[in-house]
Amino acid sequence: DVKVTQSSRYLVKRTGEKVFLECVQDMDHENMFWYRQDPGLGLRLIYFSYDVKMKEKGDIPEGYSVSREKKERFSLILESASTNQTSMYLCASSSSPRDEQFFGPGTRLTVL
């Protein structure tokens, strides 16, 4: 079974802190994605990656950056966390952008 893991289920940070959210998949997928999920807004794509060291902006990249040094790992970075980045963050991977995506359990981030 495909497994996508995220480093934390719950995270509390302070405004201005640098935050790292880690995602690892074990199915050798080329494609990885970071979404945030907010009530009434559904899932919104932050960044995605097709390959190692490659990244593409999604719909809401402002305030975020990403890193993909290894194929199995895709990190989301909040350079200076703000309260409006309090959200559920979901990582996903897929073998092809057109195919089903496999999601991690999510990280609920609270920025105080």
Place this chain on the structure above:
Amino acid sequence: SQQGEEDPQALSIQEGENATMNCSYKTSINNLQWYRQNSGRGLVHLILIRSNEREKHSGRLRVTLDTSKKSSSLLITASRAADTASYFCATEPRRDTDKLIFGTGTRLQVFP
């Protein structure tokens, strides 16, 4: 930008009843997928229907796609309490095949 919008936003039914959720989208698509999310967890892929397909079944799930109306429906037959979850449609736009665009979801509550 949101492509898919689900209707209704929330649905409550008794066990054994059928549940129907609808998804409308704005632009031409290559495929449409349905996902399920249990409270506070990641999404799980349910079914994918391609633009040249009109209907697809998987167990108690039946999905239809009407590309002329830019809409899809998900029918869950003989619902169970364990079907309680949020359901999301996701579209792969024809002109932007890099990613999926998720709707805002339907929250289904099945009472025993």
